[in-house]
Amino acid sequence: MAETQVVRQNVLRDEGRLPPVPEPGAMVIFGASGDLTARKLIPALYDLAEGRRLPMEFAVVGISRTEMSHDEFRNRLRDGLEEQRAGSVSEDVWESFSKGLFYLPGDSKKPETYEELKDFLKKLDGERGTSGNRIFYLSSSPSLFPTIVERLGEAGMSREDDGGYSRLVIEKPFGRDLESARHLNGDILRYFREKQIYRIDHYLGKETVQNILALRFSNGIFEPVWNQHYVDHVQITVAEDIGVGTRGAFYEEAGALRDIVQNHVMQVLCLTAMEPPVAFDADSLREEKVKVLKAVRPISEDEVGEAAVRGQYDGGWVFGEEVRGYREEKDVAADSETETYVALKLLVDNWRWAGVPFYVRAGKRMPKKATEISIQFHKTPHTPFSGPDTEGLEPNVLVIRVQPEEGVSLKIGAKVPGSGFEVRSVNMDLLYGSAFMEEAPDAYQRLLLDLMLGDPTLFIRADEAEGAWSILQPVMEGWSKDGHAARYPAGTWGPDEAGELLGHDGREWRRP
Amino acid sequence: MSVEQIEREFGRLRMNEDGTLGLRASVLNLVAVTDEASAGEITRVVSRLAGRFPCRAIVMISDPDEETANLDIRVSAFCDARGGSGSQVCAEQVEVHTEGPPAHHLQSLAGPLLLPDLPVFLWYPGAFSADSAEFSGMADLADRVIVNSGAAPDHGACLREISGLAQDPAMPAVGDLQWVGLSPWRSLIADLFDPPDRRGELGQIHRVEILHDPRGESRALLLTGWLAASLGWRPESARETDRGREFAFAGPSGEVIVALDPGSEDASLRRVRLYGEELTFQVSRHRELSEAMSTVMRGEDLLGERTVHLGFFDQDIILGEELRFRGRDESYAAALRTVVEMIDL
Ligand SMILES: NC(=O)c1ccc[n+]([C@@H]2O[C@H](COP(=O)([O-])OP(=O)(O)OC[C@H]3O[C@@H](n4cnc5c(N)ncnc54)[C@H](OP(=O)(O)O)[C@@H]3O)[C@@H](O)[C@H]2O)c1
Numbered sequence: 001m002a003e004t005q006v007v008r009q010n011v012l013r014d015e016g017r018l019p020p021v022p023e024p025g026a027m028v029i030f031g032a033s034g035d036l037t038a039r040k041l042i043p044a045l046y047d048l049a050e051g052r053r054l055p056m057e058f059a060v061v062g063i064s065r066t067e068m069s070h071d072e073f074r075n076r077l078r079d080g081l082e083e084q085r086a087g088s089v090s091e092d093v094w095e096s097f098s099k100g101l102f103y104l105p106g107d108s109k110k111p112e113t114y115e116e117l118k119d120f121l122k123k124l125d126g127e128r129g130t131s132g133n134r135i136f137y138l139s140s141s142p143s144l145f146p147t148i149v150e151r152l153g154e155a156g157m158s159r160e161d162d163g164g165y166s167r168l169v170i171e172k173p174f175g176r177d178l179e180s181a182r183h184l185n186g187d188i189l190r191y192f193r194e195k196q197i198y199r200i201d202h203y204l205g206k207e208t209v210q211n212i213l214a215l216r217f218s219n220g221i222f223e224p225v226w227n228q229h230y231v232d233h234v235q236i237t238v239a240e241d242i243g244v245g246t247r248g249a250f251y252e253e254a255g256a257l258r259d260i261v262q263n264h265v266m267q268v269l270c271l272t273a274m275e276p277p278v279a280f281d282a283d284s285l286r287e288e289k290v291k292v293l294k295a296v297r298p299i300s301e302d303e304v305g306e307a308a309v310r311g312q313y314d315g316g317w318v319f320g321e322e323v324r325g326y327r328e329e330k331d332v333a334a335d336s337e338t339e340t341y342v343a344l345k346l347l348v349d350n351w352r353w354a355g356v357p358f359y360v361r362a363g364k365r366m367p368k369k370a371t372e373i374s375i376q377f378h379k380t381p382h383t384p385f386s387g388p389d390t391e392g393l394e395p396n397v398l399v400i401r402v403q404p405e406e407g408v409s410l411k412i413g414a415k416v417p418g419s420g421f422e423v424r425s426v427n428m429d430l431l432y433g434s435a436f437m438e439e440a441p442d443a444y445q446r447l448l449l450d451l452m453l454g455d456p457t458l459f460i461r462a463d464e465a466e467g468a469w470s471i472l473q474p475v476m477e478g479w480s481k482d483g484h485a486a487r488y489p490a491g492t493w494g495p496d497e498a499g500e501l502l503g504h505d506g507r508e509w510r511r512p
Numbered sequence: 513m514s515v516e517q518i519e520r521e522f523g524r525l526r527m528n529e530d531g532t533l534g535l536r537a538s539v540l541n542l543v544a545v546t547d548e549a550s551a552g553e554i555t556r557v558v559s560r561l562a563g564r565f566p567c568r569a570i571v572m573i574s575d576p577d578e579e580t581a582n583l584d585i586r587v588s589a590f591c592d593a594r595g596g597s598g599s600q601v602c603a604e605q606v607e608v609h610t611e612g613p614p615a616h617h618l619q620s621l622a623g624p625l626l627l628p629d630l631p632v633f634l635w636y637p638g639a640f641s642a643d644s645a646e647f648s649g650m651a652d653l654a655d656r657v658i659v660n661s662g663a664a665p666d667h668g669a670c671l672r673e674i675s676g677l678a679q680d681p682a683m684p685a686v687g688d689l690q691w692v693g694l695s696p697w698r699s700l701i702a703d704l705f706d707p708p709d710r711r712g713e714l715g716q717i718h719r720v721e722i723l724h725d726p727r728g729e730s731r732a733l734l735l736t737g738w739l740a741a742s743l744g745w746r747p748e749s750a751r752e753t754d755r756g757r758e759f760a761f762a763g764p765s766g767e768v769i770v771a772l773d774p775g776s777e778d779a780s781l782r783r784v785r786l787y788g789e790e791l792t793f794q795v796s797r798h799r800e801l802s803e804a805m806s807t808v809m810r811g812e813d814l815l816g817e818r819t820v821h822l823g824f825f826d827q828d829i830i831l832g833e834e835l836r837f838r839g840r841d842e843s844y845a846a847a848l849r850t851v852v853e854m855i856d857l
Contacts, residue, residue, distance in 0.1 A: 008711035011742050012702035015843045017695060024707050050821040052699055056806060057707055057816060092803050096819035129707055129816060429535060 024057030025133030031140030032062025038080030132164025153191025205443030248331030293467030304478030316490030562603030728780025
């Protein structure tokens with residue numbers, strides 16, 4: 001037979017101006033009756049479907065223990081979607097999207113659930129053309145992660161041998177300390193290869209966080225001064241004005257260090273301090289981030305008192321509203337010592353940053369929501385304008401604001417108009433966010449699309465997760481021995497001790 | 513008004529109450545060439561665009577046929593105060609009305625008003641004449657020319673003219689709003705052939721039917737040109753039918769017929785149907801015109817179906833899409849070349 005077998009390409013897709021659309025596939029969500037599924041995952045998938053970014057041959061299979069039919073599951077998600085996208089849901093698009101939503105009631109601890117799932121997925125391959133590609137999204141409680149992975153592995157569902165892909169998505173928190181993170185990685189790697197694993201930190205899906213990289217590596221003027229020769233110190237702030245709300249039980253277990261610092265703050269630190277990656281691809285980028293984590297000097301247990309501060313909010317006033325203290329929140333112990341605020345002094349021991357402290361802080365019930373990085377430059381070595389003329393003139397500060405209003409501002413010295421030579425600091429605001437005021441896509445939308453397209457650049461690699469835990473491990477151990485969190489009134493920038501952390505070094509926190 | 517006076521006026525427009533100058537973020541220059549009748553609409557498009565593409569917009573409203581010279585310049589700014597620390601985004605607009613001799617030298621007016629260091633997009637919302645001195649003078653200023661092949665009365669002739677421009681290495685890159693309007697359709701059609709087991713059908717397509725309305729003729733032609741250029745169909749013959757026009761192509765596995773039917777009443781493109789060996793593919797605008805439904809059938813069996821948002825077709829959105837793009841669009845050029853071959857048959 002002279003017939004040659006050719007791999008056929010879809011030539012119609014062969015051009016740059018048409019957006020890439022993922023291959024057909026099915027996404028299995030474990031924890032499908034939960035909050036994340038209804039509030040984030042399904043709305044993001046709906047947006048992708050509406051915006052023509054999902055293939056026609058796509059299906060979601062939800063799994064959790066609650067008994068529901070496919071239709072009940074769909075209705076429930078429809079209600080959730082309505083809450084998130086009030087008034088902008090199209091009946092027809094929903095109708096067509098929801099035909100691809102399915103539900104299997106089952107306990108994810110039981111092997112039978114996986115046999116059933118396997119059959120169901122096989123059936124979908126035939127009926128909906130999902131082509132053997134599978135994504136397993138773990139959105140259930142973290143204590144179930146190892147079991148689910150093991151069951152998937154035992155059922156042979158982590159294998160990619162018949163052509164289709166099998167990807168595993170892990171939600172945060174990725175472990176609760178270094179040891180459990182290592183265990184979890186070990187458990188997963190028994191069945192999945194690193195290439196198949198997508199650990200989510202939704203901060204990386206934010207357009208504004210990605211913009212830190214654009215600012216640093218697409219502008220020639222910042223990089224030459226981005227080092228210890230010019231930078232005095234760096235401050236990273238991740239502040240929320242909200243309290244723990246209804247997630248008290250969860251927060252009691254986690255605390256600010258695990259909930260925010262281990263992931264979001266460490267990611268922002270990496271993006272700020274890293275060397276330019278050779279390319280914007282998964283390995284190049286993550287390699288550079290890991291190098292930063294490795295260079296962070298471990299805080300020894302007896303230094304914890306000086307280099308780490310934790311706090312917990314009392315009642316107070318936030319923007320005109322009286323709010324209760326953490327201990328009065330729902331599902332929180334009356335004598336809880338869980339921290340809602342963390343400040344750390346970190347040193348990055350490498351050529352670029354030797355001797356430059358990175359002060360990082362994260363907290364709830366701060367005066368306002370703000371995520372920012374501020375690069376504080378050295379004072380000028382000498383100023384010809386002396387005495388009262390330069391009063392109020394401060395060193396240059398470059399602030400990269402990530403939230404809520406994205407932008408860059410630079411504090412520079414300028415002459416006050418008039419005779420004499422009075423010089424003052426002036427804040428120059430460059431709001432690049434508003435230069436492109438397009439509605440930025442939701443972080444989950446971006447990450448789910450990357451995941452389906454098989455691009456792990458904006459996901460966390462195993463060594464990154466472990467690296468971040470290693471830095472925090474001594475702090476957690478130190479704190480577990482001495483159980484006291486300093487108190488701060490809601491609506492302030494944290495406990496006095498946090499001020500002292502910088503005060504010792506003759507510096508102070510910037511007011512965001 | 514001199515150039516200095518215009519710049520000073522822009523400064524005054526973004527002056528804060530305390531006398532300091534408000535910030536300006538700009539990403540591009542947009543020069544629109546239009547006539548009195550469309551000037552109002554163009555100004556509205558520019559102001560709607562300002563939020564996403566803060567720019568210096570220069571709207572040239574010219575009437576070269578008047579005897580006496582006349583020049584009238586108006587300056588305005590659209591500011592989008594977003595609160596916070598005095599943040600303002602401004603789109604600055606200069607409206608230049610010219611009559612008589614100055615209208616033959618538009619580039620001498622537009623050139624000095626451009627913001628330095630930013631790309632220049634030249635936009636002809638209506639009909640244009642590519643071989644006029646005025647056009648080539650303006651094109652010299654531009655990094656990209658944006659036209660609308662659907663604006664001229666004869667779409668075919670206009671596409672031929674654009675094809676000439678696109679092939680002229682001395683001209684800046686050309687974009688066409690009709691082509692932008694086609695991208696959701698192209699994307700949806702491409703989606704149909706993504707599953708590996710359907711790719712084979714691409715080589716087996718033997719008939720395509722496109723239902724459009726007379727305003728959508730240029731889109732229908734471009735869609736045909738794109739399919740033919742991508743799939744290697746060579747135009748062979750054309751004929752009028754009782755419903756519209758039919759083109760015959762020589763494809764890799766035999767003859768392909770593309771039938772254009774201008775019978776749609778409510779949408780410039782209404783429905784595209786592709787017949788393969790075993791399967792029939794269709795993308796059609798939904799009864800809600802903002803949505804589109806794709807289907808795959810085997811005989812009477814429905815194999816797949818979905819409804820998506822087709823996108824918005826307001827001028828500012830389509831123009832915005834085109835402003836994001838830089839460089840030459842090879843797919844467009846290839847589609848155009850095929851269209852010219854088709855209409856020359
Ligand atoms: N919610 C957020 O905003 C958010 C943000 C970031 C990260 N995350 C992470 O995302 C994950 C999910 O969070 P969530 O807020 O959606 O949690 P959740 O609302 O508590 O949902 C957990 C889900 O797991 C199911 N489940 C529990 N035990 C099960 C079992 N043995 N077998 C099958 N299903 C079981 C529960 O449903 P049944 O009771 O019906 O079985 C429920 O649907 C967590 O890892 C969380 O840390 C959440």
